[in-house]
Amino acid sequence: MSIDLADLRHTPRRPGSRQAGDGALQAEKILALQVEIARLEATAAGHRVDFERERERADRLTTELLQATAEATAAKEAAARLEGSLRTGGRSGGSTDGHGQATSRLGHLLADLVEADRRACK
Template identity: 55%
Template sequence: MSVEILTYAALGARLNISAAAARSLARRLRLPRSLSDDGKALVSVDLAEIRHTPHPPGGHRAGEAAQLRALVVTLQAEVAQLEARAAGHRADFEYERQRADHLIAELLQASAETKAAREATARLEGEVAALRTTLRTSSPSENHGHSARRLGHLAASLVEADRKAGRG
């Protein structure tokens, strides 16, 4: 338990580490420091209390760095492939979206035409029913002129409905 006053270089030599590592260790352990007459930093340290094991030299890390660089290159290539695949999927999505929009427009048009046809059918059925009722209830002499007009009106309605259906 003897306290020694050492420079960073001397501390590093005792612990088999560099002077910079010794300085970092002294800061981390908050060892008391002072300045010598020649301006060098001195550290008060009890070497028996310091349990420091130096890390292996950086040679092993160079191999790891090369492996990591290779992994980064591999991952970048994989990202590029995935981006290309995503772009293809996006194009497929846009095509299908346009197709769906076109089909929806056609469906809405067909629905509107179906509704118009049902309305025309209901109106024409109403006119036919009115014409039949008139034929049954009135006498043949009164009915002839009126029925002919209604029949002409019904024929005109049928022709108009047919023309509308032909436009769509």
Template identity: 60%
Template structure:
């Protein structure tokens, strides 16, 4: 525990660091400073208490920086590829979405046509049943004329339903 009074250059030499690094260390550790007669700064320091491990020279960091730059370039290229792939997937999604919308519209149209066809079929079945009932109950001339009109209406209904089903 002997306190020594050293210049920044001498402190740097003892710790294997530069004078500027020794000055930064003295400031960081809040070591007491004073001025010598020749105007140089002196630092009071107990070297046994200073635990300082010098950093590797800056030359080693240059290699690491180059590796990191290369990694950044590689990652940027990957990001660009992923963005392009995502744009392709987005286009596929939009196409399939439009296709699903078209199919849904067709399905709704087909369901409406099916419902209309079932209603027409039920109406026609009712008319056929009424005609059969009329034919069984009697064969008078009046009934025969009425049945003939109903058969004509039934034929017209069938032709109309067929035209609707054909789309025109």
């Protein structure tokens, strides 16, 4: 590919006029960019505050969830111990009187109630 330089028409400008206009235009663009940077920094700062608040909230909720999980586990273990003691409580004493049999039946009823409640909660 070749270019004929005779086809190009170039008229040089005066040396001082071009630089003065370009300098003012560049200063205006720089000022506009600085304003945009300040706006974006303010927006970023607002987002940072939101982020920090939500992170603190998530940390609190995580702590509460861990505590609730520990309490639920302890309650399940206590219910299992209670259920076991109610099922075996009437048998270990070896009592054959009416009071021992009533206690044993009550223990079985309570154990069945606890077991049904545990199934309902699942």
